[in-house]
Amino acid sequence: MTRRRAGHEGEVLRFTFDGRPYEGYRGDTLAAALLANGVRKIGTSVTLGRPRGIFGAWTEEPNAVVQIERPFSEPMVQATTIPLYEGLAATGLAGRGRLSPEPDPARYDATHAHCDVLVVGAGPAGLTAALAAARTGARVILADDRFQPGGSLPDTGETVDGRPGSEWALDVAAELVTLPDVRVLSRTSVIGYYDHNYLVAVERRGEDAVTRERVWRIRARRVVLATGAHERPIAFSGNDLPGVMLASAARAYVNRYGVLPGRRAVVFTTGDSAYDAARDLADAGVEIAEIADAREGRLVTGVIGGADDEGVRAVVIGGHEVEADLLLVSGGWNPVVHLFSQSGGELRYDEALAAFVPAGPYAQAVEVAGSARGVFTLAGCLTDGEAAGSGFALPSHPLSGESGSSPPSHPLPDVRAEQLWLVPAEDYSSHFVDLQRDVTVADLQRATEVGLRSAEHVKRYTTAGTAHDQGKTSGTLTSAVIAGILGVGVAELGTTTFRAPYVPVSFATLAGRDRGPLHDPVRVTAMHDWHVSHGALFENVGQWKRPWYYPRPGEDMTAAVLRECRAVRQATGAMDASTLGKIDVQGPGSAELLDRLYTNMMSTLKVGAIRYGVMCRPDGMVFDDGTVIRLALDRFLVTTTTGNAAAVLEWMEEWLQTEWPDLRVHCTSVTEQWATVALAGPGSRDVLAGLAPDLVVDTESFPFMTWRDTEVAGIEARVCRISFSGELAYEINVSWWYGQALWEAIHATGAVTPYGTETMHVLRAEKGYPIVGQDTDGTVTPADLGMDWIVSKKKPDFIGKRSYARSGNARPDRRHLVGLLPEDPNALVPEGTQLVDPAVLVPEGTKLLDPRVIVPEGTPLVDPGVAPEGTQLLDPRVVSEGAQLLDPGAGVPEGRRFVAFVRLPAAPVPMLGHVTSSYRSAALGRTFALALVSGGRDRIGERLYAPVGDRLIPVTVTHHVLYDPEGARRDG
Known part of the structure; x- marks a missing residue:
């Protein structure tokens, strides 16, 4: 080690830089240790590839950005802030760093x-x-x-x-x-x-x-x-070379670390503070060759680099060269x-x-x-x-100068500095204002020449101030030079915006301990352990683990779901519905708030009653749906879909805080305060009566869409007559702590079959109940779902009303929710299958698919639209070997049966819509699907085709309510 002041020795630490071994002392930064070992060049600049050395001593450093190699590879770290430790390995950067392919072992x-x-x-x-x-x-x-x-x-x-x-x-x-x-x-x-x-x-x-x-x-x-x-720099020719350093930084290396950053120095300053730095360096043994004080008209006009390490060899002052290996710059303080x-x-x-x-x-x-x-x-x-x-006092006492106060009144000392930003020259291509981004005065000139006048615009044009240092040394200098070019005052031009983070922060730090599987926390219900012990398979719904289905030995998913569906339709089933979003809405303005949020009226809801509702976004499209339960005149419990629980609460708060602050309402998430069991099926009334002897459960006493407080299995509960299956059903809500006890009591009756989310989806789809986010895609209105009845004609307004009323939302070709029945009752049309406009002529070559084959989600539905009237499509299963394949566009005589071999065109085809839900139904005894189809309600009875690969599946459009359309089973 060289260039050390006496008295700064300590524990020796070994490290490497660019593969070469060095030694430093505990308490050094990597930058201090490199300077002590005579290392001048740290890397090369990002754009121009110019050699760069250490310029600052702490977070203001724009140049000395390195790659840490050990113990873990980390790019773009300031050498001035890295504490030296045993075994540290680092390399200089040629402009850019690289990410480690290995996971970070640190916490x-x-x-x-x-x-x-x-x-x-x-x-x-x-x-x-x-x-x-x-x-x-x-x-x-x-x-x-x-x-x-x-x-x-x-x-x-x-x-x-x-x-x-x-x-x-x-x-x-x-x-x-x-x-x-x-x-x-x-x-x-x-x-x-x-x-x-x-x-x-x-x-x-x-x-x-x-x-x-x-x-x-x-x-x-x-x-x-x-x-x-x-401390800020000055723009002059060659001000980026290794050996050019802020005067305060050189002083820090001498006094804090005992490191001599050079042997012979020139000082270039606009104020007095650099003289203190020169004095300290001289006392430490650095020869001060000359001080160029701008207040005396002495300017550094250039720097001459050496060929050995590409650092400073001489400094040009007023036309003459001064030999030096160090140039200290002080342009004032920011x-x-x-x-x-x-x-x-x-x-x-x-x-x-x-x-x-x-x-x-x-x-x-x-x-x-x-x-x-x-x-x-x-x-x-x-x-x-x-x-x-x-001015600060105990928390119980008022503190002075609250928000909106003025600056302290005590005066500032008069510390004047010469305003020198730029040393004039004919060529400004090496006058750097931002060392990290390689931005020169010439770059700023070009920006203004193309018409840019704002500091913010020039920043984006040149990238000045956008690097890791966020313009700590370049920001004010850049603004001042731009102001000079434009001929305006610095005050008039102003600065760019100061944004977080103040210093670079790794993504690992921001992610914290919650990385990997913990980054998105897993949420489970109060009954989760029971589900696990009874063999449930789970699906992820948002962050929740929800029971998907409960397979018995020898059952696959299809068999298990059909069994669970039959249990609900014929007897009694129970589902863990705890994950549904629940929001407690309280306050004198709560009814008004809900009237503005939902498309239908909620203020007319009586205490003890429940109403289904839909929310729209300002564009009139469906945002979420759920129930509203009126608990008191000024209190409601709102339920939401599982995936939208947080979004709906944020939606409520956004409107309350930004648009309607006059409404006195508090909204609180209580999703995890209530465990909920959906008890459904024709036998559910008897099961509930046995568990809640004090509750009168006949239809007249406990009608649909009402609620009652009672005890169920000895547990305080709120029971709601709500059905998402179309069957007689109840939702039983208890404190989360008693969720598993309620669940076990229900299943101890021996009359109840647990069912999961897949069965729930089949049951609701049979009834045509849409799932927001599955049967909607952000372009669907309530009317498109066949629910124009839920849009109140009496309400003066609600979010999205004006957009909903646009004529475009009443076009007959809008996509409507409809049902689909494959011609073969065993053919399953997967969700997402696209539906192709039947008016499109489909070229020959595509086979009609055996309807027993499953059609993937997203398959389009088409009508070949090429055979003359009366021509029958032959089931491809009956085609014998050697049968002639007819061109479907070749004018087949009426009544002639032929096999259509058609191929979808390579060019984009107009689509009628797509399949949103597709299931096998125990109640219907067949497969079915829901779909969004253009003009769908006017196409009921039509045959469409769902292309899968290069094949087609025929389906018939039907009403979206396929099971119990009269709703007779809802009351048992």
Whole structure:
């Protein structure tokens, strides 16, 4: 190792970079260790392939982005933020990284936290703010992305109260952790600031921790942003070469890590802070060759690179060359206003500071302290932080400066800097404004030449500010150069939008522990263990595991489902219906809300009654359906489909919060509070009567679409007369805790057969009851489903009414829900099968399919439409060997029987519709299907064809209600 200052030795750690072995010390970053070993070139730029070296010292770094190879391959990581550890292996990037093909062995997790005060940044301002707030008794979280507290104090070596600033910072942090209700999070980057003081942070816990990284989701009553400032570069020729470095970064490597970033340096500055950096480097042994102060008219006009490592060899100042291997640049300071801007705060351009600073009024309960608001002296930061934190009191007391307040009134010190953004030249092709994206001043000129005038537009045209560093060093510089090109003020042009995340975050971290099978949590009902022990097979419905069917020994799915269907139609069956969405709607405006959401009236529903309803989207298409149960004058229980439960609740909340905030309504999901058993079949009344002796169950006393509270099997229950099978049926609701006890009591009667979702689908399809999302596709209105009766003619309005009333929704060629009966009662037409327009002439060559063959879902239905009137289609099973195949378009005489061999054309054909549901029915003694067919209700009795591959299946269109159309069985 070379270029080390005395006193910075420690535990030696071995690592490799680009396959070469090196050594560093514990406490180094990878960047510091590479500089200590004389490594100047870290990689090449993303577009131009130019050599790039280390430019910054922390998250502002645009160049030194590497690929971690061990212990796990991870791309695009800033070398300036990687803590050195034994065995670290990394490589430089030629512009882009690569993802690992192997699964990440590390664990990630997430947690939530609440506090009175969140302080972001543990520099001088942040530490004093946290301490002042904590001493009031407030619950405080201090989050800082560094390994140790102090912010820039370890970089500058400044003193506080006569002590080294880094020691003072450690003492303050130590005091904070001893105070009650204070949490100090180091190595934690706050990456996003959202509404209602909700902030997200990422804690990097290290390779040896149980979890490598943790996401913190923090809700704070108030926030103090003490996020500091970034030094900014200047655009001049060759400002991207290895060896060009921010002056503050060089100072940090010297003071924090004891690393000499070069031997002979030139300083290029617009202000005083770079002189402090030069002094510290000189004290450490770096020769300061020359200081080019822009305030004196001395400008760096170019950099000359060496052939050996392609880094700085000389610096050109005013036409003469100065030999140097290091160029320190300081173009002024930009307050880190990213999080403040994300909070909704406005920015203003400060001419004296040549920087954007927070402006008032603030959008949320937030204070900005220290360098983040333009206070660039240590004493000023200490005072500013204490002032920001001292206004906080115990949670029971009001806090000052609520949302919408103005910035603090104490004055900012006058720290002026020369406004120099660009060193003039004839050719700007090597004047870089964004080092990571290879964006030059010439690129900005081209953007403005094509008419772009907005910083946002130029950003997208050139990609400036879109890289991993999110414009930390390039953002203000880019805006200022654009403003200069356009001849407008920087304040007038403004900045681009500051977006989360503030620093790069891996997808693994965002996914957290819930990766793989846990990413989409498995939800089970209260009766799940019983289903498993009785051999149920399951299907996934959303996140739920629902019993699909219960096969007995020797039964396949077809036999099991037919048996379960017969049990419900002839005796009694029970299904676990707990997964149906259930939403408790309460409040004086609840009836009005439901009238606006549903197509039919709900406000006229009597207490104790139930009504089926349909919701539409604003386009008039069906969104969801279910029942509405009126529990009281101001309280309803809404049921939804299983898959749409969350979406319906979000839908309700969206309208309540954005369009109808005047309605006094609360909507709460109670899906998991109620376990539900559907008891169905002609014997269900007797079974229920035996389990609920206090309940009067005759039709007159307990009519259809009403509910009663009672005890079932000794369990408090709400029983609803609802049927989704067309049979006499009840839905019994009990507390989730007693779901399995109810289920076991029902089956202990010996008169009940359990049935699953497949049987439920067959039973409802026989009755023509649609499933939203299966028999609808987002283009279906209630009228298309044959339910125009459910659209109230009396209601003044409901969501989607105007769209529903459009003339286009009454066209006769709209797709209607109809039934389909294959000519062979054993032929099953799979769901999704497409239906082809029978007017289309189908070319010869396609065989008519034996109707016993199963037709796949999605098969189109066609009419050959080519034989003269009266011509019969011969069943292909009776064709004898050697029979002549006739061209179906060749003018076959009337009455002549022929075998149609037709082939679907390769070109797209108009489709009549598609099959939505297809089943075998025990009650009908045959197969059947439901379909959406163009003009379907006018086609009842027609024969269509369902192509499967290059074959056809004949089907007949029928009404969508195929079983008990009068509804006589509903009352038993």
